[in-house]
Amino acid sequence: MKREMAMLALSAAVALGCIGCGGNSGKDEQKPAETETKEPTESSEKTDGNADDTTSEKPFAGQTVRVTSWGGTYEETLRNIVKPAFEERTGATMEIVLGSAPLAQLKAEGDDPSVDVLHVNYYEMMNGKLLGVTKELDYDAMSNAPDLYDEAKENEYGVITNWGTRGFAYRNDLIDAPTSWKDLWNPEYAGKVIVSDVTFGGGYELAEMAAHAFFDTSLTDKSCWDGVFEKLEELAPNVYMVSTQHSDTDTALINGDAVIAIHTNGRTAMLSNDGHDEISYADLEEGLPGMPTYVAVAKNTKVPELANELVNELIGVEAEYAYATNNFYAPSNRKCEVPEELQPFMPYGEEAIQKLIFFDQEMITEEDRAEFVDRWNKVFKN
């Protein structure tokens, strides 16, 4: 009995201690970011701070924040660079949950979400809002928010941490450089084209660019859908694979099984970086669809301040610099300067971002999305 009482008292003490830590966290929330955020390319601006100060300013010590991330190199940057810096600065633990955003799971979990922060694409960001599983972001509580390009904080339910593009990766030793989205339909590429699946991201973009290239309109104009899907049906015989993983696309291009693929600028740059000089990224006359990465916060997260702090970290200069240099994704923080030699690999700077093509998925209703996927399946998964 005595032992049980002692355990109870110990548990109560630990719980009180935790509550105490949590209580402080809200008040000091912005301080660590303000003192630690620095420009990696300008070492003179670094504020080193003494070790004692850093230790005392760890308001989230003992807390845990769970963040989803896509696997592969994106997760590597998060795990190897962002996580240690964040944990060191805040004292919190960051748990990385691999996979795409579990929106349906969050809906089922209700008040007890299994993740706090989500990396999402545009479609997932919109769906998170629609399903009511993500919350409005508090930009005022983020010290790095004023440094963002305006385009990065247009949405209350997700902030853009970086931009990539979707275009063509192609085998420069096997075909001439493509110049237009229409080149996918070239009969010479029969059985050698890779498109991205609609569930993977890239499907809407392909349809949008088909609408641009062939009908000079956008998918938001539903009257063009019949024409767009007819064009996609014409494309189907050329398709080698409807990719659901970047690595599958990479492998097929390297092996020469496919000669042209809808791919991201980042993955293509990484292939070149790995010595695959035979793979290039095309410059297309109709332009390139933007591929923003958003970060959202789970609506019912139990650690809202810490989640906000992590979002702030992800839009900070250090994290964005890491994604730019490791993954070739353009920063959304205007203070993040990318080395000149890397700038051509990404839509760097506000002007380049404004040139990207964005398809306003908010204009498409829930029923329209279901219809789109249904028609997509019938074209490519028949």
Place this chain on the structure above:
Amino acid sequence: MKQKEKKWTYVNKWYIILPLAFLMVIYLIPLGRMLWLSICDKETGEYTAEYFMAFFKDGYYIGVLSRTLILSLWSVVFCIIMGYPVAYKVAHMKGWKRSIATTFLVLPLWVSITIRMFGWMAILPKSGVFSIILQALHIISEPQNFLGSNVGVIMGLIHCGLPYFAMIMISPIENVDPYVEEASYVFGAGFVKTFFKVTLPLTSPGIVSGALLVFALNTAAFMVPVMLGGGKVMVMTNMIYQQTMFIFDWNFAAALSVVLLFVSMFIVTLSSFLSNKMRIQE
């Protein structure tokens, strides 16, 4: 002695109740929820058959269901053809040889299905080994891509189902009284006649059990069509996943699941019934 028997009976009862309760919680309750969702209007919450109507009205969905069943059935056929001889041989082995053969049989199951499918993803493309072998055997004239084809998916399903089928078949083959086979030989029947007239009929309940298990597993397979389908082979499980995780139409996804469940159950029940009937006639 009687008391001991009673105790054992008492314990035995709990051995049944606990697993059943476990199954009840993790299976029947979600199943009930799924059945309800499939007939419940997502807007009004009232009873509706619209999700089933949507499925049965659209030829595409019927096609997906047919493909799911056909791929699974083909995998079952190949598992029987390939698994039975292996099981026959292993059942007649003894000592360390049998242990080694059994280990080789279950070895693939020790490796994650994802890893196994990654292996197939390297084998099946146009530049892969499978295409090269078929060319060498003059079965195909030029390199062909099997990733993203029904053939590729069937290969994966066979790889998954074969160890289960062969393992299940070992016991029924082993249980065939060797004197029965011997008697057949004594009366002048050769191996082939003995096999088809004696061994095969005696082991047919095992074949049905193994086939039904492989069929059930492969009808519900998800990773194989996802990884080897190349985004082009749609089966019921993929479609359910897409509706749940991407379209968020849980009611239609539930209706798809109910259709798949009932069709699979119907086929399994029918097969068992026919098998029993044939056995009674024999």
